[in-house]
Amino acid sequence: xxxxxxxxxxxxxxxxxxxxxxxxxxxxxxxxxxxxxxxxxxxxxxxxxxxxxxxxxxxxxxxxxxxxxxxxxxxxxxxxxxxxxxxxxxxxxxxxxxxxxxxxxxxxxxxxxxxxxxxxxxxxxxxxxxxxxxxxxxxxxxxxxxxxxxxxxxxxxxxxxxxxxxxxxxxxxxxxxxxxxxxxxxxxxxxxxxxxxxxxxxxxxxxxxxxxxxxxxxxxxxxxxxxxxxxxxxxxxxxxxxxxxxxxxxxxxxxxxxxxxxxxxxxxxxxxx
Amino acid sequence: xxxxxxxxxxxxxxxxxxxxxxxxxxxxxxxxxxxxxxxxxxxxxxxxxxxxxxxxxxxxxxxxxxxxxxxxxxxxxxxxxxxxxxxxxxxxxxxxxxxxxxxxxxxxxxxxxxxxxxxxxxxxxxxxxxxxxxxxxxxxxxxxxxxxxxxxxxxxxxxxxxxxxxxxxxxxxxxxxxxxxxxxxxxxxxxxxxxxxxxxxxxxxxxxxxxxxxxxxxxxxxxxxxxxxxxxxxxxxxxxxxxxxxxxxxxxxxxxxxxxxxxxxxxxxxxxxxxxxxxxxxxxxxxxxxxxxxx
Numbered sequence: 302x303x304x305x306x307x308x309x310x311x312x313x314x315x316x317x318x319x320x321x322x323x324x325x326x327x328x329x330x331x332x333x334x335x336x337x338x339x340x341x342x343x344x345x346x347x348x349x350x351x352x353x354x355x356x357x358x359x360x361x362x363x364x365x366x367x368x369x370x371x372x373x374x375x376x377x378x379x380x381x382x383x384x385x386x387x388x389x390x391x392x393x394x395x396x397x398x399x400x401x402x403x404x405x406x407x408x409x410x411x412x413x414x415x416x417x418x419x420x421x422x423x424x425x426x427x428x429x430x431x432x433x434x435x436x437x438x439x440x441x442x443x444x445x446x447x448x449x450x451x452x453x454x455x456x457x458x459x460x461x462x463x464x465x466x467x468x469x470x471x472x473x474x475x476x477x478x479x480x481x482x483x484x485x486x487x488x489x490x491x492x493x494x495x496x497x498x499x500x501x502x503x504x505x506x507x508x509x510x511x512x513x514x515x516x517x518x519x520x521x522x523x524x525x526x527x528x529x530x531x532x533x534x535x536x537x538x539x540x541x542x543x544x545x546x547x548x549x550x551x552x553x554x555x556x557x558x559x560x561x562x563x564x565x566x567x568x569x570x571x572x573x574x
Numbered sequence: 575x576x577x578x579x580x581x582x583x584x585x586x587x588x589x590x591x592x593x594x595x596x597x598x599x600x601x602x603x604x605x606x607x608x609x610x611x612x613x614x615x616x617x618x619x620x621x622x623x624x625x626x627x628x629x630x631x632x633x634x635x636x637x638x639x640x641x642x643x644x645x646x647x648x649x650x651x652x653x654x655x656x657x658x659x660x661x662x663x664x665x666x667x668x669x670x671x672x673x674x675x676x677x678x679x680x681x682x683x684x685x686x687x688x689x690x691x692x693x694x695x696x697x698x699x700x701x702x703x704x705x706x707x708x709x710x711x712x713x714x715x716x717x718x719x720x721x722x723x724x725x726x727x728x729x730x731x732x733x734x735x736x737x738x739x740x741x742x743x744x745x746x747x748x749x750x751x752x753x754x755x756x757x758x759x760x761x762x763x764x765x766x767x768x769x770x771x772x773x774x775x776x777x778x779x780x781x782x783x784x785x786x787x788x789x790x791x792x793x794x795x796x797x798x799x800x801x802x803x804x805x806x807x808x809x810x811x812x813x814x815x816x817x818x819x820x821x822x823x824x825x826x827x828x829x830x831x832x833x834x835x836x837x838x839x840x841x842x843x844x845x846x847x848x849x850x851x852x853x854x855x856x857x858x859x860x861x862x863x864x865x866x867x868x869x
Contacts, residue, residue: 373605381599392857393610399853400616401791402700403820404842407827408616411838438612445609467588471595492697499699501794506828526701526794533708533798550705554698561697565690 338512338523340532340542347545349552354514355429355522359504362433362518363440363497368490371441375448375489380474398442402503409435409507423519427509430518435507436497444493451485452478488564495560499553501526525549620846624839632840637822640804640830646841651808652721652816656796657789659725659812660732664785667729668736669778675737676744677766696734700794703731707799722812724800731795732785739784743777744770776863783856787849793820803829819845 335348378390413435414426455478463473479486509521510531523531529546536542584592635645679685707727717723747770755765771778793801801821809816823845827838 370605370609373602374609377599377602377606381602390606390610393613395857396850396853397610397613399787399791399849400613401793401820401845401849403791403793403823404616404620404846407823407838407842408619410827411835412619438609441609469591469595471598472591495697499697499701501699501701501704502824506824526699529701529705530794530797533704538713547705547709550702554702557697557699557702558694561694562690565693 336514338528340536340545345541349525349549351512351514352523352525352528352549355508356498356524358429358515358518358522359432359436359508359524360494360497362429363436364490364494366434366437367441367444367493370437371444371489371493372448372486374441374445375452376474378445379449379452380470380478394442394445397438402439402500405435405439405503406506409503413507421519425509425521427507428519428521429508429515432504432508432522433518435503436500439500439503440493440496443496444489447489447492448486451482451489454485455481484567488567491560491564491567495557499526499557501530505530525553617846620839620843623836624843627836627840628843637804646819646822646844648805648808649817649819649822653790653819655721655809655816656725656728656818657786659721660728660789661782661785663726663729664732664736665782668733668781669740672737672740672744673766676741677762677770692734692737700731700792703727704795704798706730707795712799718813719798719815720800720813721809721816724796725812727795727799728789728792731792732788735784735788736781739781740774740778743774746777747773776859780856780859783852783859787852790848791820791845793824796821
């Protein structure tokens with residue numbers, strides 16, 4: 302079955318694509334810690350620190366939004382809701398996951414932006430907070446699904462044993478189910494981070510795309526993904542700028558790759574135990 | 575006369591635990607609802623703002639003034655092209671891979687590696703897929719910026735979805751069906767073709783629909799591989815560049831100035847209607863499948 306080779310090929314290709322460019326006149330320390338991203342200036346500066354900081358800020362805000370919401374939803378849907386109500390909630394969560402990212406971007410730009418602007422009295426509503434909320438809502442459905450799977454994987458007999466001792470549903474959830482589902486829940490957070498990290502268009506539209514490290518959630522910021530999307534079209538093919546964007550892509554790829562491996566390892570470790 | 579307290583009344587401690595539980599339950603419900611409010615809110619906003627602009631001529635006209643006026647016809651057709659070609663690439667490959675994984679592969683290191691690869695492929699950011707598409711399809715394979723390159727990029731991105739959905743539905747077909755068939759003297763392939771595949775067709779269809787959803791909604795992978803800002807005519811071959819709904823939405827809401835507010839909302843509403851109806855179809859398939867299954 303050649304499809305298998307195809308998948309392996311993709312891996313090698315994305316990898317080698319980036320590696321090919323990585324050795325070009327570029328110091329890794331400048332890339333990681335340089336605080337100026339001015340690829341079109343003369344001489345060009347390729348310090349990706351503003352992008353890395355922006356990505357980290359936005360991802361952190363996104364997780365602050367997504368973790369409570371998605372865990373609460375997973376616990377409610379998995380442990381409390383019954384019958385019709387449960388089916389409906391699951392369908393709605395799936396619909397949330399189906400909204401395309403460019404639509405989220407428009408919501409961030411046209412709806413959330415003005416709201417934040419008037420609530421907090423800001424110059425621009427396109428900032429870390431806006432992008433973080435949008436990303437949190439985008440990452441929440443998949444986190445809910447994974448977290449719910451983790452809860453479901455806790456054997457029913459554990460719950461019954463606890464209930465037989467007179468525990469209420471919430472006591473069962475808190476003391477038994479959550480304790481056992483912890484690895485799965487951390488995997489859910491990790492994969493959510495991976496999602497938030499990799500999202501492109503919605504962030505590009507909602508974050509304001511300012512190439513400076515943000516100082517607070519009300520500052521505009523730029524992320525690695527958004528920068529690639531914004532600049533790939535302008536960069537001359539095979540020029541330095543073009544190549545450095547591929548290196549950024551490789552960095553992104555490696556980060557999401559390790560997040561996925563880690564999540565997989567956590568889940569697998571639990572299964573073996 | 576003293577009343578004997580009923581032994582079945584909850585003690586103060588138990589009653590407290592129950593009150594606490596209903597409080598927590600309510601809290602979780604409200605958080606869940608808070609998560610779901612955006613779905614309805616977004617739909618509401620899109621309908622209110624976008625629906626007035628959605629006239630028949632909006633769908634059938636060419637865009638004018640860089641998209642600030644006129645319709646979305648070329649983008650609509652372009653999206654259909656992109657999705658169809660992506661499906662033609664992703665579906666055979668994905669289904670073949672799933673058949674291999676579910677029916678032939680043994681549980682060895684290679685299979686584990688492949689599974690890991692699929693999981694990771696699903697987690698790769700869409701912009702990295704875009705870079706891959708630019709490097710692999712546009713330049714390395716020489717497709718140029720075209721529907722073909724963009725669709726191949728979309729296909730690679732959606733491959734894990736097809737594989738996982740198909741594999742799950744193949745694995746849901748009971749082992750007894752296969753054994754019965756083998757006992758009749760059918761070969762492995764005959765069994766798969768005549769028994770397993772027909773029984774898992776709704777799973778495959780679900781995968782297909784999910785691919786359509788992704789392919790219609792994604793912007794980043796097609797931005798640099800084949801989507802164009804403005805093109806007045808619908809594409810005629812897979813080597814043409816094309817407009818696409820998602821990219822059009824991106825450009826009219828960020829790149830073009832003085833766009834009437836209703837236009838981006840109307841495009842977004844169109845996009846979301848396509849995606850949601852596709853999803854509804856997938857959910858319906860799944861329910862039908864669950865209802866029909868007798869095993």
